[in-house]
Amino acid sequence: MSKDGAISALRGRLLWFVDDPHAIGEAAHRYVEDGLLVIEGGLIKAAGEASELLPTLPAGAPITDHRPHLIMPGFIDAHIHMPQTQVVASYGAQLMEWLNKYTFVEEQKLAQQGHAEKLSAFLLDELLASGTTTAAVYCSVHKQSADAFFAESHRRNTRMIAGKVMMDRNAPPALTDTAESGYADSKELIARWHGKGRQLYAITPRFVVTSTPEQMAASQRLVAEHPDCFVQTHINENRAEIAFARELYPDAADYAGIYEDYGLLGKKSLLGHCIHMTKREWRAFAEAGAVAVFCPTSNLFLGSGLFDWQRARHESVKVAVATDIGGGTSYSMLRTMAEAYKILQLQGQSLSAFDALHAITLGNAAALGLDHLIGSFEPGREADVVVLDPAATRAMAHRLETVRDLAEELFVLVTLGDERNVVSTYVAGERLSHCSTN
Structure with a gap:
C-alpha cells in the first residue's frame, strides 16, 4: 500500500x-x-x-x-509456541504431563521436511487474522524450524521475535540437542536472522528443567556475545515444575535465582507465567528489569494458577501479556484479555477496557523495549x-x-x-x- x-x-x-x-x-x-x-x-x-x-x-x-x-x-503477543498449533485443546493434563503426553510428541514432527514451513505459515496466518502483527515465538529444538519461521515472517515483512528452543535433558532423545550444538545452532541463526529486515532473535533455553548447567552456561555465553538479542524462557508456572527445578539446581536461591546465576535475568528477558513467585523473586525481576509474561488462557487451561498483576505493579515489575498457544486456547489477544479480566476479578483486581487495549499494544511494545518502533x-x-x-x-x-x-x-x-x-x-x-x- x-x-x-x-x-x-x-x-x-x-x-x-x-x-x-x-x-x-x-x-x-x-x-x-x-x-x-x-x-x-x-x-x-x-x-x-x-x-x-x-x-x-x-x-x-x-x-x-x-x-x-x-x-x-x-496487537502484540509476548509468548507463543509455533510447534504447538496442533496441540491446542489437548485434554486433561497439567504442565509436566501435558508436555510429555502431547507437546513433545508433536514437536518431534518438526524434523520432517516441510512440517516447520507448514506450521509457520499457519501460525502467521492465524496471528494476522486475529490482528496480531508482532509476537515472541518459540520454535522447536530443530534449527530448521527457526529458519522456516523467520523465512516466512521475512517474506511477509512482519516484525517477529523468535528462537530455536535449547533443551538437552528431560525430553525425548529426538528432541534434545547438546550444550554445544544448541550454542552453535543459535549463534548461526542469530548471524542469519537477527536484524534482517524486521526479524529479531531470542535466545531460548526452554526452561531449567530441560537444560543442564552446561547448556545454561552456553546460553549465558550467547547473551554475553549478543546483548541486543532477547532471552525467552519459562518460570514458576506449575508447583510440580518448581519443585523439579529446585531439585535440579539445589544451590540456587530460588527458581529466579537459577536464571540469575547464569546471567539470563535482564532487561531483554521475557519469562513466561510468573505465577508462584516469592518476594525475593519479584525483587530480583524488578532489579534486573526482567519482564513477567502473563498467559491467561493457558494458566486457566492447564490449571496452573492466577497471575497477580497488582503485585507485579507494586513490585515495579514490567508485565507483558500473551496467548501461549498451545497451552493457551485462542490466537486472539482480545479473547486473551477477556480471560485476563476474569483472572484479576477472582483476586479482587480490576482491568478496564483501556487497560486491556493498552496492554496488547503500547504496553507490550514497552515491555519488549520496542515502543520506539511499534505499538x-x-x-x-x-x-x-x-x-x-x-x-x-x-x-x-x-x-x-x-x-x-x-x-x-x-x-x-x-x-x-x-x-x-x-x-x-x-x-x-x-x-x-x-x-x-x-
Whole structure:
C-alpha cells in the first residue's frame, strides 16, 4: 500500500495510547472519531483529524475508508509456541504431563521436511487474522524450524521475535540437542536472522528443567556475545515444575535465582507465567528489569494458577501479556484479555477496557523495549495496524445498542471480541489480512 515512500491513508475511528492508563487515566489515550492515519514508506507520517489531514495529502494518494470501524496499532503477543498449533485443546493434563503426553510428541514432527514451513505459515496466518502483527515465538529444538519461521515472517515483512528452543535433558532423545550444538545452532541463526529486515532473535533455553548447567552456561555465553538479542524462557508456572527445578539446581536461591546465576535475568528477558513467585523473586525481576509474561488462557487451561498483576505493579515489575498457544486456547489477544479480566476479578483486581487495549499494544511494545518502533500511531512508528468492527457479531451489535460512551463500547469489544472483529490487518502499511465480512 505504501511502498517506495508513496503516501497513503486509512480513514476511520483512530485509537492509540501514549502512556499507561492504569497510571494516568484518560490522558493516556488518543481517540479521533473521524480520523486519518497517514502512512509513508511503511511508517506512520501523521495521525489526527481527517478534516485537518486530508488537505495535506498529495493529489491521488490512495485513501482506504474504514468508517465506522476502529483503527488501532497491531496487537502484540509476548509468548507463543509455533510447534504447538496442533496441540491446542489437548485434554486433561497439567504442565509436566501435558508436555510429555502431547507437546513433545508433536514437536518431534518438526524434523520432517516441510512440517516447520507448514506450521509457520499457519501460525502467521492465524496471528494476522486475529490482528496480531508482532509476537515472541518459540520454535522447536530443530534449527530448521527457526529458519522456516523467520523465512516466512521475512517474506511477509512482519516484525517477529523468535528462537530455536535449547533443551538437552528431560525430553525425548529426538528432541534434545547438546550444550554445544544448541550454542552453535543459535549463534548461526542469530548471524542469519537477527536484524534482517524486521526479524529479531531470542535466545531460548526452554526452561531449567530441560537444560543442564552446561547448556545454561552456553546460553549465558550467547547473551554475553549478543546483548541486543532477547532471552525467552519459562518460570514458576506449575508447583510440580518448581519443585523439579529446585531439585535440579539445589544451590540456587530460588527458581529466579537459577536464571540469575547464569546471567539470563535482564532487561531483554521475557519469562513466561510468573505465577508462584516469592518476594525475593519479584525483587530480583524488578532489579534486573526482567519482564513477567502473563498467559491467561493457558494458566486457566492447564490449571496452573492466577497471575497477580497488582503485585507485579507494586513490585515495579514490567508485565507483558500473551496467548501461549498451545497451552493457551485462542490466537486472539482480545479473547486473551477477556480471560485476563476474569483472572484479576477472582483476586479482587480490576482491568478496564483501556487497560486491556493498552496492554496488547503500547504496553507490550514497552515491555519488549520496542515502543520506539511499534505499538502506537506516533509519527515514525512502523505502520502495523488492525481495523476492528466492534459490532461484528449479532450478540455484540445487540449489546452495543445500549452503550453510553467509548469506554463501554470498548469493554464490550474486549469482553466478547475475537478474530471475528478483525476487518483488516496491515503490516508496514500493506494490507496482509482482509476479513471477508468487511
